[in-house]
Amino acid sequence: xxxxxxxxxxxxxxxxxxxxxxxxxxxxxxxxxxxxxxxxxxxxxxxxxxxxxxxxxxxxxxxxxxxxxxxxxxxxxxxxxxxxxxxxxxxxxxxxxxxxxxxxxxxxxxxxxxxxxxxxxxxxxxxxxxxxxxxxxxxxxxxxxxxxxxxxxxxxxxxxxxxxxxxxxxxxxxxxxxxxxxxxxxxxxxxxxxxxxxxxxxxxxxxxxxxxxxxxxxxxxxxxxxxxxxxxxxxxxxxxxxxxxxxxxxxxxxxxxxxxxxxxxxxxxxxxxxxxxxxxxxxxxxxxxxxxxxxxxxxxxxxxxxxxxxxxxxxxxxxxxxxxxxxxxxxx
Ligand SMILES: [Zn+2]
Ligand SMILES: [Zn+2]
Numbered sequence: 083x084x085x086x087x088x089x090x091x092x093x094x095x096x097x098x099x100x101x102x103x104x105x106x107x108x109x110x111x112x113x114x115x116x117x118x119x120x121x122x123x124x125x126x127x128x129x130x131x132x133x134x135x136x137x138x139x140x141x142x143x144x145x146x147x148x149x150x151x152x153x154x155x156x157x158x159x160x161x162x163x164x165x166x167x168x169x170x171x172x173x174x175x176x177x178x179x180x181x182x183x184x185x186x187x188x189x190x191x192x193x194x195x196x197x198x199x200x201x202x203x204x205x206x207x208x209x210x211x212x213x214x215x216x217x218x219x220x221x222x223x224x225x226x227x228x229x230x231x232x233x234x235x236x237x238x239x240x241x242x243x244x245x246x247x248x249x250x251x252x253x254x255x256x257x258x259x260x261x262x263x264x265x266x267x268x269x270x271x272x273x274x275x276x277x278x279x280x281x282x283x284x285x286x287x288x289x290x291x292x293x294x295x296x297x298x299x300x301x302x303x304x305x306x307x308x309x310x311x312x313x314x315x316x317x318x319x320x321x322x323x324x325x326x327x328x329x330x331x332x333x334x335x336x337x338x339x340x341x342x343x344x345x346x347x348x349x350x351x352x353x354x355x356x357x358x359x360x361x362x363x364x365x366x367x368x369x370x371x372x373x374x375x376x377x378x379x380x381x382x383x384x385x386x387x388x389x390x391x392x393x394x395x396x397x398x399x400x401x402x403x404x405x406x407x408x409x410x411x412x413x414x
Contacts, residue, residue, distance in 0.1 A: 086201030087395045088137045097395035100139070103197070103205035105152035110208050112164060115219040117199035118143035118385075119409040120227070121313070121336050123398060135195060140398065141411075142168035142191050144199030145214060145222035155208040164211035165225040166199065167367045168192040184233065184362040200394060200411060212367045220382050220410060221374050224257070227408070228370035228381075229363030231257045234309070235265060237360040238330045243306040245269035247324050250311035250335060251279040251290070253384040253408040258309055258334065259288050260377050267307070273298065278405045286383070303327065303353075311335045319343035322355055330356040388412045 086100035105111045123140045145165040148158055158164065171178050171186035178186050192198040192206055214222040231254065239262070246262050248255045251274040259270045271289035274280050280290040291297045301324050308325050310318045313335035321331040322345060349355065363370070374381055386407040389397070394411045402409060 084202040085391055086139050086197075087141070087391060087398065088139055090137045092136070094136075095395055095399040097392050100201060103203055105150045105155075105205055107153045108155060108208055109152040109205050110148050110155060110158055110211060111150040112144075112146040112166065112204045112206060112211065113149045113413075114141075114144050114146040114199050114202060114204055114411075115413050116145050116223040117141045117394075117411045118223045118227070119394065119397060119402070122194065124401075138193075138195070139197035139199075139201045139204075140193050141199030141201075142166075142193030143223050143226040144193075144204070145219045145225070146199075146204070146413075148211065149203075151208065157208050158211055158213070162211070163214050163217075163219070163222075165214050165222040165367055165371060166192060166204070166206055167210045167212065167229075167363075167365060168194070168198065168226060169362060169365070170196065182364060184364040189362075200391065202391075202413065212371065214371060217371065217375065218379075218382070220385060220388075220412070221379070222371070223410060224374055224381055224384070224408070225367050225370045226363065227254060228257055228261070228373055229366045230254070230360070231261045232366055232370055232373060233363050234258065234332055234334045234360035235261050237358045238307055238332045238356070239265055239267075240306075240330070241266070243267050243330075245271070245305055246307040246309065247271050247273065247301055247305035248309040248311055249273045249317045249321075250313075251276070251283040251288075252311065254334065255309070255311035256283065256286060256384050256407070257381065258311060259283070259286065260381065261373060262307070264373065264376060271301070276405060279407075282383075282407070286380070298324075305329060307332070309334050313337050315341040315343050319345070321357070322346070322349055322353075325353070325355050327353045328355075329353075330358060333357070333359045384408050385410050390414070
């Protein structure tokens with residue numbers, strides 16, 4: 083038996099002994115070393131995502147060591163240090179036909195619809211693991227979030243963009259800011275309501291603006307790119323006010339699925355604005371690992387908590403610790 087966090091039903095988080103997984107053909111067993119909490123893990127709990135097939139082990143942002151390979155597996159071997167690509171697409175719908183796994187009509191994922199990374203061992207398809215070389219497991223566990231960030235960047239980035247305004251200096255917003263810097267947008271500013279998060283953003287070298295402060299006035303119709311990374315509908319409804327003529331806006335945060343906002347279509351027309359969305363990641367873990375390598379160890383400063391698995395269960399059962407950024411389980 084192994085230790086695992088298991089949702090036994092909607093809203094039921096347990097920390098328990100769970101049977102060790104076995105590697106079937108084309109599968110590998112990963113001994114999980116670091117696994118991160120994501121907003122989605124709370125959505126799983128609320129049953130907004132996935133099929134609601136319980137019991138399920140949450141966690142889709144993880145890295146570890148391959149300790150067993152099933153028959154037919156040649157792409158990876160025991161002892162390999164790997165990051166996991168969680169997405170499991172159907173391969174048969176229109177989006178899949180177009181190569182858009184992240185938009186699959188029947189999208190599943192390790193840690194959402196089938197067991198994921200908040201367990202000592204995780205069984206995954208051999209094609210879902212990617213070698214991380216010598217990278218730290220903490221950094222490699224950021225590959226999935228960085229994959230989502232790069233998918234968002236791809237949805238909106240243009241070479242003419244000179245500046246970007248990001249609402250929400252959480253871990254995803256900060257990774258987005260770093261990725262935009264790396265794409266050549268030097269001038270990236272953050273808006274947040276938390277002083278701690280604003281301080282962190284400025285420690286990363288970004289401009290930091292307190293939400294509702296006078297400093298925000300100069301960004302009125304001033305940002306080539308505006309990113310919503312809070313998941314707060316009121317913030318989403320204010321994006322266009324900051325978009326420059328011809329500018330783009332990205333809905334990157336996860337707003338409540340039933341929320342609505344008002345947008346003036348005349349403004350979108352007259353100022354030729356583009357509003358875009360991005361969801362999840364599309365098998366770009368190798369590219370995300372490259373991006374993380376390029377950024378170096380500084381990305382690990384987006385991790386605020388390193389907790390034992392039992393504590394992670396507690397966090398999932400309540401809410402993220404005050405002023406937390408990325409929360410990681412680090413296996414001992
Ligand atoms: Zn995630
Ligand atoms: Zn599909």
